[in-house]
Amino acid sequence: MDYKETLNLPQTAFPMKANLAQREPGILKTWEEKKVYQRLVKSRNGCPVFSFHDGPPYANGHIHYGHILNKILKDIIVKHKCLEGFLVRYIPGWDCHGLPIELAVEREEGEIKDPLELREKCRLYAEKYIKIQMEEFKRLGTFATYDTPYKTLNPPYEAQVLRALASFVLKGAVYRSDMPIFWCINCHTALALAEIEYYDHESHSIYVHFPVEDEQERKKLLRMCNLEDKVSSHRVSVMIWTTTPWTLPANLAIALHPQFDYQMMEIQGKNGKPWLSLIASNMESKVEMSAQVKGKMMGSTVKGKDLEGLKTRHPFEDRDSPIVLADYVTDDTGTGAVHTAPGHGAEDYVTGLKYGLKTYAPVDGNGRFTDEVKLFAGMNVFEANQIIVDYLLKTGFLVNSPKDRITHSYPHCWRCKEPVIFRATSQWFISMDKTGIRNKAISEIDEVRWIPEWGRDDIKGKVEGRPDWCISRQRVWGVPLPFLYCENCGEPCVRVDVIEKTASIVEKEGSKAWLLRPAKDFMPEGLRCSKCGSSSMRKESDIFDVWFESGSSWFAVCVQEEDQGFEGKDPKRGFVDLYLEGKDQHRGWFHTALLIGIGVRDKAPYRRVLTHGFVVDEEGKRYSKSKIEKLKATGQVSSGYIPPEQIIEKYGAEILRLWVSYEDFRNDIAFSEKILARLTESYRKIRNTFRFLLGNISDFNPDSDAVAPEKMEMLDIWALSRLRNYISRVRSAYDNYEFHKAHHDTSYLMNVDLSAFYLDILKDRLYCEDKTLRLRRSAQTSLYAICRDACRLLAPILSFTAEEVWENLPKKEGDPDSVFLAGMPRPEDIPPLPDEDKVYQIIENLREIREEANQKIESARASKFIGSSLEVMLNIKAPKNRYRFLFEYENLLPDIFIVSAVKLEEAEEFAVEVKKAPGKKCARCWKYFVSEGSSDVEICQRCKGVIERLQVGLK
Ligand SMILES: [Zn+2]
Ligand SMILES: [Zn+2]
Ligand SMILES: [Zn+2]
Known part of the structure; x- marks a missing residue:
């Protein structure tokens, strides 16, 4: 038989073999055909809502591992919450406007003069990548309302961005001003804080004399220092230190700390009279060391506050540079006397405002000095550095060697990776403090749950330290700022009614309407210039900072959604349960969404913010295409970047899903083929x-x-x-x-x-x-x-x-x-x-004994004493209590140990012996049995019964 x-x-x-890469597309197709996600959402009608809002990826390029990590994490959450019984309508979004697309289009098509044509090309570009990325996201097995994504270029979205701006205008937080901001001379644009990356950069390090030339001023200063006798024997100066010689043409003042002690240092001049140069008295050794000068402190000290207003002379511009006071002056680097150029520094700007100095920045958008700088007009600022230093050396105002350099962390552009400059331009700003936005934002941060916890301090620090928000950009591809200017007197016209009128037109026609229609179409009846009464206006040509657009997404998407009668409404309208993005978004999307939340509703837009780490290689370095390709090109690594589609083709998207769940995503996640x-x-x-x-x-x-x-x-x-x-x-x-x-x-x-x-x-x-x-x-x-x-x-x-x-x-x-x-x-x-708990414990106890028995069986097998464990009879010796326990469950033991028989004995010590099971091997179940009857029985008693019953059943 x-x-x-x-x-x-x-x-x-x-099937045993997964063949994921081949099988997955079929499963995706079934999900689509059966409308699984749509049915799931529909079945949750009336259930509690879990609102989870997608941070829009930028519609540019193929997806990378950062996207994959982000989207799969979101998908796990969406599916989990749905399966738990929540209504989760997950709307995928795309960030479509902004410089990278504009630059990419110009790279492909060359310069396009007509802004409408450029915008149309940009739109097509964005739509193309939305399609590509959407297919790539779907391939990962993610569920979302892919038929109705949100795009920041959709007219209704654009209209909501305008309405968000109207809230800030209504508060009185929007103003126009000359203010220094980060500027990339390569990309020709202002940069947001979130668009700045810091890298090490080698800069000049120069110490410069600002001479006190006016005789009266010199006498007064020397008198204060008890050095009146040096009036004619010495030249007198205030010494500053800078790493950006190119900002010296814009110097308008020197800042001292009001409480520091300052003193004259005598330095031998290279030609002519020695200098008496004012520095903070405790900076003596630092200046001597880093400027490589031999100095001697002379006379008595004088407090910074007593020097306010003293006039020094600019070393090459035809103007004075007065002493001003500022608390931010430190005594850890430099001289304690800070070169101040209000047009090229944030702190300098604030000091400039206080002293009524001009926000002077004689540098154009290409980073070239304007004609105002006679000596260096037309020169690129970075190239001018050395020329300015040489000039100072020649004229005798340079204290140290023109070759001195310093390596320090310096801001760079996120797009082109070139160093940026800080430059005052006329821009539109949202004030952080005038209407209390900063304070409100900080207090709202405490109302939000930040996972991991450190996120709270991170974003708080960033909100506390940020300057006013520069919301304007001098580019084309974006939502135009709906402001007007008087044609007659140039007065800006910033009005809620204009913005609302614009929003209702944009909602239907898209933001290109601003370019297509005349200014009067956006002007409410009877609008006049508030200054001169003229009714003739021109339109602003700046566009929004894209971060304002993406930061408005909760307002443009989640609130809209509810207004359209989205069932299962949450009573806390519009406030999103969860944002989940990479940890760098504390200064990016989480940050701007928060500020828009405060502007529009005085509330944070989210209740919980979860961050994930970056994708890194096995050594913990960012796993990014550009970096890896660069390393490969220079022979520093052997294998290049593996594009995700290759990984999916080889392993299947399921393995990427497993990868995402493998490590704690709140830390960085390592990726490698291994x-x-x-x-x-x-x-x-x-x-x-x-x-x-x-x-x-x-x-x-x-x-x-x-x-x-x-x-x-x-x-x-x-x-x-x-x-x-x-x-x-x-x-x-x-x-x-x-x-x-x-x-x-x-x-x-x-x-x-x-x-x-x-x-x-x-x-x-x-x-x-x-x-x-x-x-x-x-x-x-x-x-x-x-x-x-x-x-x-x-x-x-x-x-x-x-x-x-x-x-x-x-x-x-x-x-x-x-x-x-x-x-x-x-x-x-x-x-x-x-008896659930009791049974569980009994089996666990038996399992422990099994572990010990298994070791013995394994070594018996290794020594070829037995082949399979069913050839074994275990002889277990156990002390009283354990013996009793085993005895009670004796009939379970052979099965649990997977042996043919178990013999129990009471003994002093616990011991397991492996013996050959007696009897013969059952031909059906391979267990050994001792037959009581004739010796030609092939199968055991149990198997005999099973077969008999089977035969009866067959009849
Ligand atoms: Zn750049
Ligand atoms: Zn006017
Ligand atoms: Zn059997």
């Missing part, structure tokens, strides 16, 4: 476990074959109890955004608890017992629950595999056709189990 035929071997259509290969191995184990589960429940009808808990085997009760524990752990991991814990709990369950223990033991019962009787059905009841619940629990992470498992799972009456419509399992869904 072929006994194999009588065994219940696993059967399933769920890591993916390891994850593929761990995926294979999870898949095989699912395959085993599915294979052994293919004949199980969950509605009619399930065994009631009271009738289940102890081991199966243990398994259900373990499942209950697993469910609560994974659920709390999701709730706390600790997906790596769900990942690790799953690996442990699958590999350690199931594969290496429970399923191993069950094989005999599943394959050899009666197909439909209690012993096997009891095991299947547990297996079914594990398979069904693990699959639903893992659906947010392993979306493709979970759907595949679900498809192959025997269904209950009324089960949906997608795992995403089947909800999340809850620990309480598992019915109460008889």
